[in-house]
Amino acid sequence: MNAPVDQSGSHAEDDVIAAIYRRTADESAPDHLNQTILRRARKAGARGAAKFWHVGWLQPIALVAVVGLSLTLILDINEFVDTEDPPAAVSQGSNSLDRAAAAALEQIRSAESFAQQNPGVSDSTVEPQMVKPLNPGNVTRDDNPQCSVTQRSTTALWWQCIQSMERRGDTEAATIEYEALFAAYPAFEVP
Amino acid sequence: MSLLTTDRLSVKSSLGVREDRAYARDMTDNLEDSALMLRYQDGDIAAFEALYRRHNDSLYRYLLRLSLNHATAEDLYQEAWGKIINARKNYRPTARFSTYLFRVAHNCFIDYVRRNKRHTAEIDIDPDLSPTTDDAPDQLTEKRLFRIRLNRSLADLPEEQRDVFLLHEEAGLSIDDISKVTGVNRETTKSRLRYAMRKLKTALTEADEGIV
Numbered sequence: 001m002n003a004p005v006d007q008s009g010s011h012a013e014d015d016v017i018a019a020i021y022r023r024t025a026d027e028s029a030p031d032h033l034n035q036t037i038l039r040r041a042r043k044a045g046a047r048g049a050a051k052f053w054h055v056g057w058l059q060p061i062a063l064v065a066v067v068g069l070s071l072t073l074i075l076d077i078n079e080f081v082d083t084e085d086p087p088a089a090v091s092q093g094s095n096s097l098d099r100a101a102a103a104a105l106e107q108i109r110s111a112e113s114f115a116q117q118n119p120g121v122s123d124s125t126v127e128p129q130m131v132k133p134l135n136p137g138n139v140t141r142d143d144n145p146q147c148s149v150t151q152r153s154t155t156a157l158w159w160q161c162i163q164s165m166e167r168r169g170d171t172e173a174a175t176i177e178y179e180a181l182f183a184a185y186p187a188f189e190v191p
Numbered sequence: 192m193s194l195l196t197t198d199r200l201s202v203k204s205s206l207g208v209r210e211d212r213a214y215a216r217d218m219t220d221n222l223e224d225s226a227l228m229l230r231y232q233d234g235d236i237a238a239f240e241a242l243y244r245r246h247n248d249s250l251y252r253y254l255l256r257l258s259l260n261h262a263t264a265e266d267l268y269q270e271a272w273g274k275i276i277n278a279r280k281n282y283r284p285t286a287r288f289s290t291y292l293f294r295v296a297h298n299c300f301i302d303y304v305r306r307n308k309r310h311t312a313e314i315d316i317d318p319d320l321s322p323t324t325d326d327a328p329d330q331l332t333e334k335r336l337f338r339i340r341l342n343r344s345l346a347d348l349p350e351e352q353r354d355v356f357l358l359h360e361e362a363g364l365s366i367d368d369i370s371k372v373t374g375v376n377r378e379t380t381k382s383r384l385r386y387a388m389r390k391l392k393t394a395l396t397e398a399d400e401g402i403v
Contacts, residue, residue, distance in 0.1 A: 014388050016392070017391050017392050017395070020395055021341065022360070023337075024334060024341045025338070025341060025360075027248070027251065028247075028248045029248050029268070030251075030265070033247075033265060033268060033269065034247060036269065037247075037268075037269065037272045037273075037276075038239075038240060038243060040272070040273065040276055041231070041236065041239045041243070041272075042236050044279070045231065045234050045235075045236045045239065046236075
């Protein structure tokens with residue numbers, strides 16, 4: 001029974017102390033402090049609002065700018081790709097030329113190796129004569145394969161061309177070329 | 192006709208604005224502290240003004256009697272409110288606003304004491320500082336004497352007990368809230384408050400039996 005009485009007694013004493021304190025300590029914050037704090041709060045609030053307004057304008061503008069730049073870039077790339085096509089054709093042409101040159105070079109090399117293997121056959125031993133065209137006007141290159149002018153320039157190349165025709169099975173063409181070879185180089189000896 | 196109509200309209204519109212402002216002020220006054228702070232977070236300055244009016248005097252008295260120095264109290268007061276303003280975007284209503292406000296002020300004071308090793312509990316408070324009531328001259332004199340005694344009694348308390356007493360009386364915080372603010376457990380807070388009350392009672396009643 002004593003404890004509640006003591007507690008209520010101490011509560012009553014606390015209330016008295018609190019009442020004395022509140023009656024005595026009743027100062028208010030100085031006006032200059034109030035003005036300083038409120039000015040600071042207004043400034044911070046206005047700055048925040050200005051930031052919000054600024055960002056509110058910036059975001060759509062930035063979005064439009066990004067979309068516009070992207071479209072411009074895409075259109076530029078498309079135009080560039082369109083103008084790229086002719087050079088591609090040119091490069092294809094140059095590739096075919098390269099291929100023809102490489103083939104000619106290969107033929108020359110093979111002729112040289114043939115000449116080394118067959119020392120008896122040389123241009124110095126034969127006299128070049130005018131080569132008559134084979135069936136001019138009637139025979140086309142596609143219909144009836146024949147040796148080219150380059151191949152006919154030396155006996156070794158010409159002979160190699162004839163042999164390759166024979167290997168391919170173009171015996172008729174090979175015979176024609178053989179006759180033409182002997183007609184052009186009568187002193188030619190078959191290796 | 193037009194002039195008269197314009198005058199009537201202007202009077203009516205100005206009255207309307209005044210009524211609107213008064214209504215808005217009533218609205219903000221009725222809002223809870225946390226709601227006001229959230230409004231200020233969204234840029235409502237009037238909400239902060241209402242919030243400030245509720246807590247400015249109690250926070251000032253808390254810092255004044257905790258530091259027992261007029262100039263220090265003003266510096267800490269500005270620092271505490273400055274922190275509240277700057278951290279408005281991060282404010283979350285997880286606890287009562289007063290608990291949050293006084294915790295910020297308490298931490299400002301702790302930092303101040305750490306920075307100033309020579310800080311002592313020497314009283315430098317003007318007893319006539321900013322009286323709020325229109326008391327009669329004899330009452331003012333009596334109050335002035337009591338203020339001096341109260342300040343002395345508070346200065347005699349250990350800093351921790353003074354802090355707990357002021358948080359209880361000025362902020363109106365419960366034992367649990369004071370524990371959160373000071374970072375000590377509930378029982379320690381309770382005993383500090385009990386000791387502070389007992390010592391103050393002894394000091395004040397011995398000084399003048401008549402006022403109790």
